[in-house]
Amino acid sequence: MSHCIRLLSIAANLNLLILLLSAVCFCSCLSDRIPEFALTKTEESDLEETGKESVAEDDLDPEDLEVFYPTHQWQIVQTGQAVPAGLHVRLNLQTGEREARLPDDKNEKSDVKDQRKKKRLDKLDINSNSYTSQELKEALAKMKKKEKTESKREQKPNLEDVRQRFRPIEELKKEFEELNMRIETDFEVMVKLIKKFNSSTSSLDEKVAALYDLEYYVHQVDNAKDFLSLGGLQLVINGLNSTEHVLKEHAAFVLGAALSSNPKVQVEAIEGGALQNLLHVLATEQPLAVKKKALFALSSMLRHFPYAQLQFLKLGGLQVLRSLFREKGMETLYVRVVTLLYDLIVEKMLLDDSQDKEDQMEERVQQYSQVNLVPAVVEQGWCVTISNLLALPEHDTREKVLQTVRVLMAACRDRYRGDHALSTTLSVLRTEYEELVAEEQREGDKDGYFKELLSSINTIIQELR
Numbered sequence: 001m002s003h004c005i006r007l008l009s010i011a012a013n014l015n016l017l018i019l020l021l022s023a024v025c026f027c028s029c030l031s032d033r034i035p036e037f038a039l040t041k042t043e044e045s046d047l048e049e050t051g052k053e054s055v056a057e058d059d060l061d062p063e064d065l066e067v068f069y070p071t072h073q074w075q076i077v078q079t080g081q082a083v084p085a086g087l088h089v090r091l092n093l094q095t096g097e098r099e100a101r102l103p104d105d106k107n108e109k110s111d112v113k114d115q116r117k118k119k120r121l122d123k124l125d126i127n128s129n130s131y132t133s134q135e136l137k138e139a140l141a142k143m144k145k146k147e148k149t150e151s152k153r154e155q156k157p158n159l160e161d162v163r164q165r166f167r168p169i170e171e172l173k174k175e176f177e178e179l180n181m182r183i184e185t186d187f188e189v190m191v192k193l194i195k196k197f198n199s200s201t202s203s204l205d206e207k208v209a210a211l212y213d214l215e216y217y218v219h220q221v222d223n224a225k226d227f228l229s230l231g232g233l234q235l236v237i238n239g240l241n242s243t244e245h246v247l248k249e250h251a252a253f254v255l256g257a258a259l260s261s262n263p264k265v266q267v268e269a270i271e272g273g274a275l276q277n278l279l280h281v282l283a284t285e286q287p288l289a290v291k292k293k294a295l296f297a298l299s300s301m302l303r304h305f306p307y308a309q310l311q312f313l314k315l316g317g318l319q320v321l322r323s324l325f326r327e328k329g330m331e332t333l334y335v336r337v338v339t340l341l342y343d344l345i346v347e348k349m350l351l352d353d354s355q356d357k358e359d360q361m362e363e364r365v366q367q368y369s370q371v372n373l374v375p376a377v378v379e380q381g382w383c384v385t386i387s388n389l390l391a392l393p394e395h396d397t398r399e400k401v402l403q404t405v406r407v408l409m410a411a412c413r414d415r416y417r418g419d420h421a422l423s424t425t426l427s428v429l430r431t432e433y434e435e436l437v438a439e440e441q442r443e444g445d446k447d448g449y450f451k452e453l454l455s456s457i458n459t460i461i462q463e464l465r
């Protein structure tokens, strides 16, 4: 019985919780021949683009509890962790933990709608607007049918036993229907949360809690648009100017989630002054947690939005990021900054390389042509700032730095050639990774992670000859 249900969803909302709890009772009434009854909620927020990027956004810092590293396995999401869009998220009723993982494959990612049609008996896919009584009923009906056929196959059907199991299903069906009437839409929930956040009578804790919940909702593209039309976006932009650190932190968190691959929100946010406010937060003395979330929001603001990138350069954003490197205690942000720069550089490079430029909106191409990020990076001395990070011990940090050094190679080659510390670091790293590769191969891993790192290092060494 213990594994018979995993009711999946992200429940911030009481009604849904009641539903979940009912499902527990429901479950306990069923035979353990029904392996699993799962309500899976796929976060649909524009899966084509978002998934990968948001994942990249936060998969940087292993010690950092606020970052969730998705894999294909279900993993527990800790309180306060950011869950990138595009993941499957569920609430495990056995443990009460929120769990998330990457969608199984590309098809699943791009084809959520289709997948919903191919519902399996033990799995019920729902999206936020439609965990309808219809779907619940269908699932219940199917389970009931399965229960019946399986009972018939039994040698000695225990009718009393069967009857006992069935009565509660009927009851639960009713209960589900009733409950479903009362399940609030995301829109209604957001209205309440925004009101709570904006109310002068709410306590600080209540405001933070409202932002915390909003962060979950605005991951979905349509919710983020509603959030915008409800005036919530401007409220969180203004919240970045709050005197309370914890409000700034959570406002930035919500903003970053709403912005993620959501062009409409990106445009409105920049018009609402989000970029100035974020840079202000990053440029002034703030706790690490606040800066971390502000950097997250800034990254979401800039990605795939050349107009914002241009404004960012004009407003001295690059200098602001550089100032983080001079500040004590901000080390965990370094690799995030490098990742952001890398992503922006590559984004433009991919556009330059792409064959079908005619397909791209002319204005966009034109905007990108004005974003002269690499020259500014070189001019402001980032070449060496970045390569110095190779001295950090974490493999994934080095991986990111190596990638970035490689995309900057053409522009930074002269500085790198004259940098003796760099050539020493590179040969030390080469030795270290040669050993790790040998170990990897002894363990039968021919194309391992370290082999890739070693190959990056060798390429760089060669390019500097």
Ligand SMILES: *[C@@H]1O[C@H](CO)[C@@H](O)[C@H](O)[C@H]1NC(C)=O
Pocket: 194, 195, 198, 199, 230, 231, 232, 235
């Ligand atoms: C927030 O509260 C102010 C003052 O009560 C009100 O004027 C404003 O419309 C509210 N904004 C939103 C988005 O609810």
Ligand SMILES: *[C@@H]1O[C@H](CO)[C@@H](O)[C@H](O)[C@H]1NC(C)=O
Pocket: 237, 238, 241, 273, 276, 277, 280
């Ligand atoms: C927030 O503060 C910054 C810096 O003081 C200021 O430039 C900006 O106008 C303020 N924004 C809002 C929305 O209050």
